[in-house]
Amino acid sequence: MSAATSNSLSRGETWSLLVLAGACLGVLANSFEGEGAPLVASIAFSGIAFAVTYGMIRWLGPVFIKAGLSGKDMAKPKHPVIPETMGAVCAVVYLLVLIFFIPFAFYKDIVAATSGGGNRDVVVEVHHVEAGRTLHRFPHERLASYLSGLLSLQCIVILGIGDDLLDIRWRHKVLIPAFGAIPMLMVYFVDFGVTHVVVPVPLQPYVGAFLDLGFFYYVYMAAVAIFCPNSINMLAGINGVEVAQSLVIAVLLMVNDALYLITPFRHPATDSHLFSLYFLLPFVGVSSALLFHNWYPSKVFVGDTYCYFAGMVFVVVGILGHFSKTLLLLFIPQIFNFLYSIPQVFNLIPCPRHRLPKFHAESGLLKASVTEWAIPPSPLIATALELLHRFRLARVRKNDQGQITESSNLTILNLWLIWMGPMREDRLALSMVAVQIMCGIFGLFVRHCLALLVFPADNRALFGFIL
Amino acid sequence: MSAATSNSLSRGETWSLLVLAGACLGVLANSFEGEGAPLVASIAFSGIAFAVTYGMIRWLGPVFIKAGLSGKDMAKPKHPVIPETMGAVCAVVYLLVLIFFIPFAFYKDIVAATSGGGNRDVVVEVHHVEAGRTLHRFPHERLASYLSGLLSLQCIVILGIGDDLLDIRWRHKVLIPAFGAIPMLMVYFVDFGVTHVVVPVPLQPYVGAFLDLGFFYYVYMAAVAIFCPNSINMLAGINGVEVAQSLVIAVLLMVNDALYLITPFRHPATDSHLFSLYFLLPFVGVSSALLFHNWYPSKVFVGDTYCYFAGMVFVVVGILGHFSKTLLLLFIPQIFNFLYSIPQVFNLIPCPRHRLPKFHAESGLLKASVTEWAIPPSPLIATALELLHRFRLARVRKNDQGQITESSNLTILNLWLIWMGPMREDRLALSMVAVQIMCGIFGLFVRHCLALLVFPADNRALFGFIL
Numbered sequence: 047m048s049a050a051t052s053n054s055l056s057r058g059e060t061w062s063l064l065v066l067a068g069a070c071l072g073v074l075a076n077s078f079e080g081e082g083a084p085l086v087a088s089i090a091f092s093g094i095a096f097a098v099t100y101g102m103i104r105w106l107g108p109v110f111i112k113a114g115l116s117g118k119d120m121a122k123p124k125h126p127v128i129p130e131t132m133g134a135v136c137a138v139v140y141l142l143v144l145i146f147f148i149p150f151a152f153y154k155d156i157v158a159a160t161s162g163g164g165n166r167d168v169v170v171e172v173h174h175v176e177a178g179r180t181l182h183r184f185p186h187e188r189l190a191s192y193l194s195g196l197l198s199l200q201c202i203v204i205l206g207i208g209d210d211l212l213d214i215r216w217r218h219k220v221l222i223p224a225f226g227a228i229p230m231l232m233v234y235f236v237d238f239g240v241t242h243v244v245v246p247v248p249l250q251p252y253v254g255a256f257l258d259l260g261f262f263y264y265v266y267m268a269a270v271a272i273f274c275p276n277s278i279n280m281l282a283g284i285n286g287v288e289v290a291q292s293l294v295i296a297v298l299l300m301v302n303d304a305l306y307l308i309t310p311f312r313h314p315a316t317d318s319h320l321f322s323l324y325f326l327l328p329f330v331g332v333s334s335a336l337l338f339h340n341w342y343p344s345k346v347f348v349g350d351t352y353c354y355f356a357g358m359v360f361v362v363v364g365i366l367g368h369f370s371k372t373l374l375l376l377f378i379p380q381i382f383n384f385l386y387s388i389p390q391v392f393n394l395i396p397c398p399r400h401r402l403p404k405f406h407a408e409s410g411l412l413k414a415s416v417t418e419w420a421i422p423p424s425p426l427i428a429t430a431l432e433l434l435h436r437f438r439l440a441r442v443r444k445n446d447q448g449q450i451t452e453s454s455n456l457t458i459l460n461l462w463l464i465w466m467g468p469m470r471e472d473r474l475a476l477s478m479v480a481v482q483i484m485c486g487i488f489g490l491f492v493r494h495c496l497a498l499l500v501f502p503a504d505n506r507a508l509f510g511f512i513l
Numbered sequence: 514m515s516a517a518t519s520n521s522l523s524r525g526e527t528w529s530l531l532v533l534a535g536a537c538l539g540v541l542a543n544s545f546e547g548e549g550a551p552l553v554a555s556i557a558f559s560g561i562a563f564a565v566t567y568g569m570i571r572w573l574g575p576v577f578i579k580a581g582l583s584g585k586d587m588a589k590p591k592h593p594v595i596p597e598t599m600g601a602v603c604a605v606v607y608l609l610v611l612i613f614f615i616p617f618a619f620y621k622d623i624v625a626a627t628s629g630g631g632n633r634d635v636v637v638e639v640h641h642v643e644a645g646r647t648l649h650r651f652p653h654e655r656l657a658s659y660l661s662g663l664l665s666l667q668c669i670v671i672l673g674i675g676d677d678l679l680d681i682r683w684r685h686k687v688l689i690p691a692f693g694a695i696p697m698l699m700v701y702f703v704d705f706g707v708t709h710v711v712v713p714v715p716l717q718p719y720v721g722a723f724l725d726l727g728f729f730y731y732v733y734m735a736a737v738a739i740f741c742p743n744s745i746n747m748l749a750g751i752n753g754v755e756v757a758q759s760l761v762i763a764v765l766l767m768v769n770d771a772l773y774l775i776t777p778f779r780h781p782a783t784d785s786h787l788f789s790l791y792f793l794l795p796f797v798g799v800s801s802a803l804l805f806h807n808w809y810p811s812k813v814f815v816g817d818t819y820c821y822f823a824g825m826v827f828v829v830v831g832i833l834g835h836f837s838k839t840l841l842l843l844f845i846p847q848i849f850n851f852l853y854s855i856p857q858v859f860n861l862i863p864c865p866r867h868r869l870p871k872f873h874a875e876s877g878l879l880k881a882s883v884t885e886w887a888i889p890p891s892p893l894i895a896t897a898l899e900l901l902h903r904f905r906l907a908r909v910r911k912n913d914q915g916q917i918t919e920s921s922n923l924t925i926l927n928l929w930l931i932w933m934g935p936m937r938e939d940r941l942a943l944s945m946v947a948v949q950i951m952c953g954i955f956g957l958f959v960r961h962c963l964a965l966l967v968f969p970a971d972n973r974a975l976f977g978f979i980l
Contacts, residue, residue, distance in 0.1 A: 106679075113678045114581045138671060142692065145664070148699040189704060193660040196696075197612070200667035204605060207674060211580045212573075225609065229663075232615040237656060 053107045059100075067097040077150065087150040088324050092331035095143045099335035102135050103346060115210070117347050121284065121405040121412065121471055128345060131210045133352020136332040137203040140355075143328045144196055151324060152189050188317065194233030195325065195362040202226030202275065202358040206351035219350070220276050226358055227271030230365060231264055240368075246500040270370050275357025277380035279350055280387060281458060283402030284412070285342040286475045291482050292356035293333050295376050296326050298486040299363065302372060305494065318367040325363045329356070342472035375489030379481050383458040386439075390417075390456050394427060401455035403463055403474070411468035414441060414460035422449035438465065520574045526567075534564040544617065554617040555791050559798035562610045566802035569602050570813060582677070584814050588751065588872040588879065588938055595812060598677045600819020603799040604670045607822075610795045611663055618791060619656050655784065661700030662792065662829040669693030669742065669825040673818035686817070687743050693825050694738030697832060698731055713967040737837050742824025744847035746817055747854060748925060750869030751879070752809040753942045758949050759823035760800050762843050763793050765953040766830065769839060772961065785834040792830045796823070809939035842956030846948050850925040853906075857884075857923050861894060868922035870930055870941070878935035881908060881927035889916040905932065 055063070070093035077087040110116065110129035117130040205222045208214070214222075241263035242256045259266065282288045303319035303326070313319075336352070339345045364373030374381070390397040396417050403412040423431065431453050434440035441454040441464050454460050462477055463469065469477075522530070537560035544554040577583065577596035584597040672689045675681070681689075708730035709723045726733065749755045770786035770793070780786075803819070806812045831840030841848070857864040863884050870879040890898065898920050901907035908921040908931050921927050929944055930936065936944075 109679050113680070115678070134675075138675070141668070141671075142695070145668075145696045145699055148696075149703050152703040189657045189700070190660060193657060193664060193696075193700070196664055197660060197667065200664065200671065201608070201612075204608075204667065204671055204674070207671070208601075208605070211582070211678075212576050213580070228609070229612045229615075229660075232612055233656070233660070236616050236619040 053104055055101060055104055063097040063100055066093050070094045070097075074150075084147075084151045085320065085323060088147060088327045091143050091147055091150075092327040095139055095328045095331035096335045099136055099139045099332045100338060102139065103132055103335065103339050106132075106135060107346060115349075119285075119344060119347075121403075122343060123407055123410070128347060130347040131207070131349035131351055132336060132339070132346040133348040133350075133355055134203065134207050134210070136336050136348075137199070137206075137351060137355040140328050140332045140359075141196065141200060141203065143331075144199075144325070147324065147328075148189075148192070151192065188321065190233055190237045191366050192321070192324075194230045194237075195366050197229035197233075198226050198362055199355065199358055201229055202354045203351060206349070206354040209354075210349045210351050220272065223272050223275040223354060223358060223361075224268055226275070226354065227268055227361065230271075230362060231267060234267070234365070235264070244501060248500060267365050267370070270365065270374070271358070271361045273384075274361050274364075274373070274377065274380075275354040277377060277384050278357045279353035281380055281383050281478070282353060283400070284459065284471050284475055285344040286337060286340050286472070287459075287478050288348050288353050288356070289333050289337045289340050290475060290479045291379070292352075293330060293337065294479060294482040294486060295360060296330050296333065298376050298483075298490060299360070299373070300326050300330075302369070302490060302493070315368070318369070322363040322367040322369075325359055329359050342470075342475060372489075372493050375493055376486045378485035378489055379458060379478070386456050386458060386461070389430075395423070395431075395453065395456070398455070401457050401460070403459050405471075406468065409468065410470060412463060412471055412474055413468045414454045414463040416441075416443075416452040416454050418452045419450055422451075440464070520571055522568060522571055530564040530567055534561050537561045537564075541617075551614075551618045552787065552790060555614060555794045558610045558614055558617075559794040562606055562795045562798035563802045566603055566606045566799045567805065569606065570599055570802065570806050573599075573602060574813060582816075586752075586811060586814075588870075589810060590874055590877070595814060597814040598674065598816035598818055599803060599806065599813040600815040600817075600822055601670065601674050601677070603803050603815075603819060604666070604673075604822045607795050607799045608663065608667060608670065610798075611666075611792070614791065614795075615656075615659070618659065655788065657700055657704045658833050659788070659791075661697045661704075662833050664696035664700075665693050665829055666822065666825055668696055669821045670818060673816070673821040676821075677816045677818050687739065690739050690742040690821060690825060690828075691735055693742070693821065694735055694828065697738075697829060698734060701734070701832070702731070711968060715967060734832050734837070737832065737841070738825070738828045740851075741828045741831075741840070741844065741847075742821040744844060744851050745824045746820035748847055748850050748945070749820060750867070751926065751938050751942055752811040753804060753807050753939070754926075754945050755815050755820050755823070756800050756804045756807050757942055757946045758846070759819075760797060760804065761946055761949040761953060762827060763797050763800065765843050765950075765957060766827070766840070767793050767797070769836070769957055769960070782835070785836065789830040789834045789836075792826055796826050809937075809942060839956075839960050842960055843953045845952035845956055846925060846945070853923050853925060853928070856897075862890070862898075862920065862923070865922070868924050868927070870926050872938075873935065876935065877937060879930060879938055879941055880935045881921045881930040883908075883910075883919040883921050885919045886917055889918075907931070 070090040073090040074087055074094075077083050077090065107129045110131065111127065115129060115131045116127050118125045118127055202223060202225075205225055209219050209222060241259050241261075243259055243263070245253050245255055245257050278288060278292060281291060300323060303322045306313045306315050306319040307323075333356070336346075336348060340348055360373055361370075364370040387401075389395045390401070396419070398415075398417060401415060404415040406413050422428065428450055431440060431442050431450060435442045435453075439461065440456060442450050443452045445451045454464060458481075459474060459478070462474065462481075466477070537557040540557040541554055541561075544550050544557065574596045577598065578594065582596060582598045583594050585592045585594055669690060669692075672692055676686050676689060708726050708728075710726055710730070712720050712722055712724050745755060745759060748758060767790060770789045773780045773782050773786040774790075800823070803813075803815060807815055827840055828837075831837040856862045857868070863886070865882075865884060868882060871882040873880050889895065895917055898907060898909050898917060902909045906928065907923060909917050910919045912918045921931060925948075926941060926945070929941065929948075933944070
């Protein structure tokens with residue numbers, strides 16, 4: 047039995063984690079003493095987050111199973127029972143790290159003496175010389191924005207845990223992220239309130255250079271907040287796919303951030319992208335630790351909590367960092383999966399409780415799962431299905447009378463299996479990672495090269511990042 | 514079967530709640546349109562919070578039982594199984610209400626146009642005339658403080674739910690509130706950082722009028738944060754007592770706040786006490802709804818989540834409102850219960866898993882529970898116990914050899930039963946409410962009348978409320 051299946055760390059693991067955590071603590075101690083390089087501190091915190099999450103997931107496994115937080119892995123020959131909702135562990139570690147990071151990001155640059163009760167009588171402002179270009183401390187007024195992001199993440203974690211525990215119906219649970227987004231939108235409203243968007247050049251003669259969306263900007267933000275977590279939750283069901291896709295998106299977002307930080311001049315959006323990095327680095331830390339345990343063959347399940355949490359991290363950085371359109375460009379596979387699922391989501395085609403690929407015990411491979419038609423579909427739906435079949439976007443099976451008796455479930459995972467044939471679970475997950483990376487690189491290319499065609503300025507210059 | 518035992522609302526309840534919620538919504542709609550009376554909005558929100566919590570607790574009961582969140586009420590003849598952890602429902606409603614309240618409390622008084630990415634190029638400040646004295650909108654710079662309070666509460670709710678689910682050992686769980694307090698302390702550090710305390714007059718010749726506690730001020734705040742939630746969790750175990758004591762403390766804190774708001778001049782601590790009211794009013798709303806279901810005979814249990822949550826609400830208002838000493842004066846029964854428990858907590862006297870009063874099925878009354886001494890106590894402990902017995906602070910039983918064979922468990926509930934004799938569960942809970950009220954009124958008297966003797970100024974005037 048390998049060390050990974052027991053609930054204690056092997057000697058090698060223990061030492062690796064201790065060395066990692068120790069090195070990161072050393073970096074942290076220096077970064078708080080010195081001139082202040084919050085980005086370095088953030089990297090160190092991410093290392094600690096990785097080590098803590100890795101250990102906690104291992105130790106808490108049996109505790110979770112005892113508490114009834116467990117599930118059967120149906121895509122394994124023996125249907126082993128493994129701990130569920132481990133995303134909650136990730137999320138809690140992540141939140142604590144982001145909280146501990148506050149003093150590193152927000153240096154106390156206003157020393158205030160008060161007469162008590164919070165009314166500041168004497169305010170002494172201390173102006174610090176900016177130490178570096180990209181590694182400078184964060185503007186203090188962004189504290190509320192940072193805290194609102196944290197609040198939204200905590201909200202979604204609480205509601206996600208509730209969902210994992212209480213098994214809420216999907217019609218209700220699609221709205222959970224909307225509740226999670228409320229703190230962010232509220233603080234955006236009282237503290238920031240920018241609702242202008244840059245108008246693409248072709249439309250400028252009609253509506254001007256800027257358009258104030260007003261209330262609809264909030265509707266747009268709420269829609270993004272509902273979409274991202276749910277779309278990650280939708281592209282799920284095989285070992286490692288939830289965490290792996292989230293990691294790819296996070297890394298690509300970080301690449302995007304880096305593009306703003308390595309410009310020769312100090313880019314006006316530097317702060318937004320530092321903000322984004324501070325949220326993404328620890329996310330990569332905790333998610334990698336989870337992936338070690340969730341990759342095929344899984345030792346733990348991540349739970350809806352993780353999908354909501356990961357999606358909300360992206361929403362927070364996208365909205366508070368003002369690059370939600372760029373964010374959506376990294377969600378191309380999720381958007382496709384959502385659009386492709388619509389016929390089943392809205393019950394035009396029967397939707398079974400689970401649509402994940404079917405495990406074939408003899409070969410050990412996954413095959414596309416199907417919906418059986420007890421009564422044949424209406425002519426309209428039948429035609430549509432046959433069209434999909436002809437374009438290889440679904441697979442249908444007919445009986446002797448030419449009536450459709452079953453059709454493949456409309457998810458990107460099943461589609462991939464139709465295209466590529468049955469494959470093992472980890473190869474399917476790897477394929478999804480490859481698709482996510484390809485689509486994401488294409489998205490960034492669109493963002494940084496093609497957007498010039500419709501937007502007035504270089505998108506890495508002054509005006510392109512308001513929305 | 515009365516309506517209250519089923520899981521749906523009776524017609525009378527439905528209509529009452531709808532009328533209440535409707536009226537409150539009406540008030541809210543007006544208060545956002547008009548000049549802005551956040552205190553009125555807060556009261557309206559509390560009404561809504563009551564209605565929502567009341568309904569949710571009723572509806573979610575069977576869902577919680579199905580999810581395994583249930584417990585047996587051992588102090589009833591038939592040991593009925595009822596839903597557990599209902600405090601989590603309270604807490605979630607409370608948090609959402611406090612989030613929705615943000616725009617009401619923090620009016621957008623800075624309209625900023627940005628060039629995107631969050632850097633404000635043009636800042637237009639709009640100065641509003643203050644509409645009322647006590648009902649004025651909240652200073653905008655307090656937003657971070659409000660958000661940090663919310664973060665701490667969310668933290669403790671997440672950890673509390675974890676505790677209720679995973680059954681953490683008490684040695685570990687006493688530290689849960691410390692983690693919950695971290696966001697508040699972090700933001701206090703970067704945003705506020707006042708660590709001066711007013712020195713009592715008799716000591717002023719030696720240390721001056723103010724003393725900067727520096728790091729120790731944070732230790733003090735963390736200690737308060739650990740004490741309050743745990744002490745409420747300690748005075749628990751009979752129907753209704755957790756919620757009832759929390760309600761008494763909340764109402765007395767609100768009385769204290771009112772004393773600052775009704776002064777003829779505008780008190781400098783007005784903001785702190787408005788802040789406190791904004792946190793306490795919805796707390797009273799959700800807790801009252803819970804008490805309806807948790808009072809004898811209980812339909813639901815509150816769970817550790819509620820105790821932590823309630824304690825942390827008090828910590829947040831006490832620390833961020835700068836009246837943590839006053840807060841502790843309202844915790845006299847809890848402080849007594851804690852000190853009285855120390856011998857058992859530190860295992861000088863054996864400590865059984867549960868120390869709650871024992872239910873006597875024939876009479877239906879509660880009696881003081883006891884610890885049995887398998888081996889007689891050491892002479893020192895025996896002497897101490899006999900002293901306690903003589904002063905009627907415990908009850909011991911001896912065998913023929915004069916050795917102690919059992920002693921009562923050292924909790925305030927058992928002590929009350931020793932003093933007053935066996936009584937029904939609700940009478941015991943009512944007694945505790947009476948004790949809490951008496952001690953609290955005494956505490957407020959000490960605060961507002963006796964503190965003048967050792968503090969330099971009228972405590973309701975300029976300097977008395979820094980700590």
